[in-house]
Amino acid sequence: xxxxxxxxxxxxxxxxxxxxxxxxxxxxxxxxxxxxxxxxxxxxxxxxxxxxxxxxxxxxxxxxxxxxxxxxxxxxxxxxxxxxxxxxxxxxxxxxxxxxxxxxxxxxxxxxxxxxxxxxxxxxxxxxxxxxxxxxxxxxxxxxxxxxxxxxxxxxxxxxxxxxxxxxxxxxxxxxxxxxxxxxxxxxxxxxxxxxxxxxxxxxxxxxxxxxxxxxxxxxxxxxxxxxxxxxxxxxxxxxxxxxxxxxxxxxxxxxxxxxxxxxxxxxxxxxxxxxxxxxxxxxxxxxxxxxxxxxxxxxxxxxxxxxxxxxxxxxxxxxxxxxxxxxxxxxxxxxxxxxxxxxxxxxxxxxxxxxxxxxxxxxxxxxxxxxxxxxxxxxxxxxxxxxxxxxxxxxxxx
Numbered sequence: 001x002x003x004x005x006x007x008x009x010x011x012x013x014x015x016x017x018x019x020x021x022x023x024x025x026x027x028x029x030x031x032x033x034x035x036x037x038x039x040x041x042x043x044x045x046x047x048x049x050x051x052x053x054x055x056x057x058x059x060x061x062x063x064x065x066x067x068x069x070x071x072x073x074x075x076x077x078x079x080x081x082x083x084x085x086x087x088x089x090x091x092x093x094x095x096x097x098x099x100x101x102x103x104x105x106x107x108x109x110x111x112x113x114x115x116x117x118x119x120x121x122x123x124x125x126x127x128x129x130x131x132x133x134x135x136x137x138x139x140x141x142x143x144x145x146x147x148x149x150x151x152x153x154x155x156x157x158x159x160x161x162x163x164x165x166x167x168x169x170x171x172x173x174x175x176x177x178x179x180x181x182x183x184x185x186x187x188x189x190x191x192x193x194x195x196x197x198x199x200x201x202x203x204x205x206x207x208x209x210x211x212x213x214x215x216x217x218x219x220x221x222x223x224x225x226x227x228x229x230x231x232x233x234x235x236x237x238x239x240x241x242x243x244x245x246x247x248x249x250x251x252x253x254x255x256x257x258x259x260x261x262x263x264x265x266x267x268x269x270x271x272x273x274x275x276x277x278x279x280x281x282x283x284x285x286x287x288x289x290x291x292x293x294x295x296x297x298x299x300x301x302x303x304x305x306x307x308x309x310x311x312x313x314x315x316x317x318x319x320x321x322x323x324x325x326x327x328x329x330x331x332x333x334x335x336x337x338x339x340x341x342x343x344x345x346x347x348x349x350x351x352x353x354x355x356x357x358x359x360x361x362x363x364x365x366x367x368x369x370x371x372x373x374x375x376x377x378x379x380x381x382x383x384x385x386x387x388x389x390x391x392x393x394x395x396x397x398x399x
Contacts, residue, residue, distance in 0.1 A: 006292040007260035007376050011043050013051045014384040015237055015255040015346070020055035022251055023231045026218050030225050031209065033059035033085065035232035037067060042298075042369035043236055043256055044378040046074040052235065053082055061230055063088045068103045085130060085167075087140065095119035099127055104166065108132035108141040113153060117162040129154075130167030130209075131200075135192040136185065137173045147196050151203035158205070167209040168200055172224065175216035176241035186217075190224055216240040219250060237346065238365035242355050247365075248347045254354065256369060257345035258376075262311065262337055263292040263326070274328055275320025280305055282319075287333045291341050294325045298371035299343075300361035307360060308352035310342045311335050315352070344368075 023032065034052035039045050049060050049071060060082050062068050068086035075082060087106035095116050098105060100123070107113045107129045120127040131154060132141035142150045157163045170193050174182040193212055200207060211228040213221060218229050219240065233240055237254035239247045247254065266288050274280040274288070289311065295301045299322050307318040309329050316329045329341070345351035355365040
C-alpha cells in the first residue's frame with residue numbers, strides 16, 4: 001500500500017453487509033451471486049468477497065477469467081471453497097487452467113462449449129457450466145435461434161461426462177427503466193427466458209439454477225427472481241437508477257468514502273482564473289484549496305466546475321478544470337493544509353455520493369467507483385463494531 005498517497009478509499013464492510021440484507025429482504029429463498037467484478041466495483045475484490053460470503057452469498061461472480069483465478073487464489077484459505085463464476089470468455093482462454101482453478105464458466109458460444117469439453121476430457125473431470133442465452137441485450141450468450149441446438153449439444157456432452165449444466169441465465173437490458181417502454185421490454189425478456197427454460201428441459205437438461213435478475217431486477221422486478229439473483233451495484237450502496245430511486249430511498253448505505261488531504265491553500269484576488277483554460281474565474285477575493293487527486297485517479301474530468309466536496313463540514317465544489325493529479329475548490333478561510341476533503345461517501349453522513357458525482361458528470365455511479373485508480377489505498381473498517389484487525393490491508397477507522 002502506498003503509505004504516502006494523499007487520498008484514501010475507506011470501505012465500510014458493515015455497509016456491505018447492510019446492503020446485502022436489503023437484497024435478501026426482496027428474496028424468497030433464492031440463492032445470491034454477489035458480483036465482485038472490476039475489483040468489486042473499485043472497493044477491493046478480496047475484502048468484499050469475504051464479507052459477501054460472511055453475509056450469506058452462495059456464489060461470487062466476476063466478468064474476467066483472470067479475476068476469477070486471482071480471487072480463487074486469494075480465498076484459498078476458506079473451507080469450503082466458494083463457487084466462483086466468470087462470463088467473459090475469449091478464444092485465448094486456457095480452459096485447463098480454468099478447470100484446475102474450479103471456476104464455473106459461462107458458455108454462450110459453440111466454440112467455447114467444445115473447447116471446454118475438450119479440456120474437461122483431457123483432465124478427466126466433469127466441468128460445471130452456466131449457459132448464457134441472449135434475450136435482448138445483443139451482447140453475450142447464444143442467440144435464441146441457436147439455443148435449441150446448444151441445449152442438445154450440451155446434453156450430449158453431459159451424457160459423455162464432460163460437462164454438467166448447473167445454470168441457465170440471461171441479462172435484463174432495461175430493468176432500471178420503470179416507464180412503460182422499460183417494463184414492456186423486461187416482460188418480453190422474461191417471456192423469452194421462460195421459453196428457453198422449457199427448451200432446455202425438453203432437450204434433457206436438468207438445470208439447478210436459473211438466473212436473470214441483477215440489482216434492478218431484485219428491487220423492481222419480482223417476476224425475474226427465479227432460483228438465483230446477481231446483485232452488483234446495490235451491494236456497494238449505489239442506486240441502479242437515481243431517476244427512479246436514490247440509494248437512500250432504497251435504504252442502501254454507501255460502502256466507500258473517498259477522501260484526500262488538502263495539499264495547499266492560497267488567497268487569491270478577484271478576477272483570478274483557476275486551473276487550465278481559466279474556465280472558472282473568481283469574482284471576489286477567495287480562499288482556494290488544492291486537493292491532490294485528479295483524473296489519473298479516476299476523478300471524472302466532466303466533474304470540472306461541479307463535483308461536490310465537503311471540507312470541515314462545509315459543502316463546496318470543484319473549481320475550474322480537473323487536472324491529472326489535482327483539482328481546486330473555493331472554501332472557507334479557516335481551511336488549512338492537512339484538513340480532510342471528502343469527495344463522496346454516504347448520504348446519511350451528510351456527504352455527496354458517488355451517484356451525485358455521476359449525475360453531475362453525465363454517467364452512472366458504477367463508473368465513478370470502478371474508475372478509481374488502484375494507486376489509491378483501500379482501507380477497511382466496521383462502522384458498527386469499531387476497528388477490527390483484517391487481513392487486507394491494515395484496517396483503519398476514519399475520524
